[in-house]
Amino acid sequence: MLDTFIERIRTAHENASPLIIQGGGSKTFYGSADEGEVLSTRKLTGVIDYQPKELVLTARAGTPLAEVEALLAEQNQMLAFEPPHFGGPATLGGSIAAGLSGPRRPYAGAARDFVLGVRMIDGTGQPLRFGGQVIKNVAGYDVSRLMVGALGTLGLLTEVSLKVLPKPAAETTLQFELDEAAVILKMNQWAGQPLPLSATSWHAGMLTVRLSGAASAVQAAQAKLGGEALNDAPAFWQRLRDQATPFFDKRPLWRLAVKPTTPPLKLGDAQWIEWGGAVRWLASDRPATTLREAAKAAGGHATLFRGDTPPDGAFTPLAPALLTLHRNLKQRFDPRGIFNHGRLVPDF
Template sequence: MTTILQSFREQILHAAEQGNAVQIRGGGTKTWYGQQPEGEVLDTRAYSGILAYEPTELVLTARCGTPLSDIETLLAEQNQMLAFEPPHFGAEATLGGMLSSGLSGPRRPYVGAVRDFVLGATLMDGKGQVLEFGGQVMKNVAGYDVSRLLAGAMGSLGLILNISVKVLPRPFAETTLVFALSEADAIKKMNQWAGQALPISGSSWHVGRLMLRLSGAEAAVRSAKQVLGGEEMNDAGTYWHSLREQTQDFFSQDEEHGLWRLSVPATTSALPLTGKSLIEWGGAQRWLFSDETPATIRAAAVAAGGHATLFRGGDKNTDVFTPLSTPLLNIHQRLKDAFDPAGIFNPGRLYKDF
């Protein structure tokens, strides 16, 4: 592995000297996310392997190029899991891509996001230096936690080498209930149930059907089923997996206008936008295919107290992520300058001028 690290360092230093962009890529399953990638590819897949796993401590450390499928298989053997359900979007998905994209699945609002489970990370910066942040326990940082800052940074701050994450036990029991509800009624119900002591671990509404996943102790799940009613779903595991991986029919619609991801307060009523939608995360995440202009979609999200992202497809000439305010952009730029002074790592992937 020392030879691989040296080749990474040489490629980075050469790019910095020449002023050339470097495109950090693992399995390439999320190259469509964000702005169009640019530069010479730095392939992380050779740098793979699980470095440490302590089931009793609920901690796993692995190299960036390690396939997510390998990690999940190992965890399943110990009846454990990555609780935030990171989407793969392809068999070649890697641990580094998981952290860089910062994406979480259906369980995210009930257990936390990717960044909440990151305990530590090792980074190679734009000067070829290997920097370590955090550790392998939950309380390990006093001050600014850089390891969690890497979640969703799209590789713009450096090459992530190693990652330590907290894992959780799989629930003893799990079931999914289905309710026939309108969009407005589904949003009300999801928020009503969120305020109760119910073992909810997933929620999704689409075309008149609300799906509610319950996970936990058998007694808790059984009691919740009696309180909530509804109809039990068969093969629920396949449903939630297809939702996580966006292989459901809803997500294969009009790529011309693009799939929008709207993040809004969970209590937000149905948004005044035309098109087809799917709701997740208790109402906080709205997926939308619409022929409305990007400005109209973003204005509706902002008016609701949230923001909108052009998640997949559409016109990449527009901003994929909601433009930052000047103060926030300045903070981002200072961080970028500190870790990547030559500006070689995934330039423009997050924002065109970043």
């Protein structure tokens, strides 16, 4: 199977023919437009190794994310970074390449925190392996995690090894009616307390908080915080994870990553706040420069998540030193720029 991919990539390298790496296609909207023929990973399927007692799973990149999660659920385990499916046939490799995490991310860690190792094919058609299948396996630069969020611009992921975690013994979700200023203050106050927080969400005056952990800890936190229990909590968090609500259908949709303590941005646009205040989703027609300057002033950056890409790309333009680093990495892994050209940075 891999020989077919290697041969096609080597031919594309020789001819400088661009390729679009694609799994289930659930995240084709993310990033700038790329160009070339589709190189599908859908045939690279199957769980290669799963050791529940070791909390480690290895699977091929084209394995459906739903299949991986179902297997873990049989052992009462999970992908703690809650990768979004976006309502499509998401794959494991696509989730890692996009580097996106769901509601649990601030409390459990990001996608890159759970990657132990990868196998990949670089832009010359050379098979490479980085990391391994144990948690303490990294000496020097951790190249495997470099692939997380690279959007396939450095190579074709063929296999991924991940750390998994047990599901919480107990979970409950509470709701509170609060305005934006009050909710930012409240979320930051709670973040500094020994509470079993595992997700926060605020939209249209309603704060929703998930508590996860030992039953005694969850019960004690619920008694302390008060609020109203949400009956369909799993469905609520799944909809938020996959952006399956009318708010996220709006265009353009911007994702501002800022300091959690950032006060209301007062941009006058519809918004949804996640991650304890660290992510502000905005449905806004304002110029990209306005939103990026607002995010920069708040210690962060702005990404066009859905909508027509600005001339300088969906992501905040890199500083010269970082751009040079990205160029050097691209040159090393994909010297002729055949993979997902323009997806991450407009000119390569």
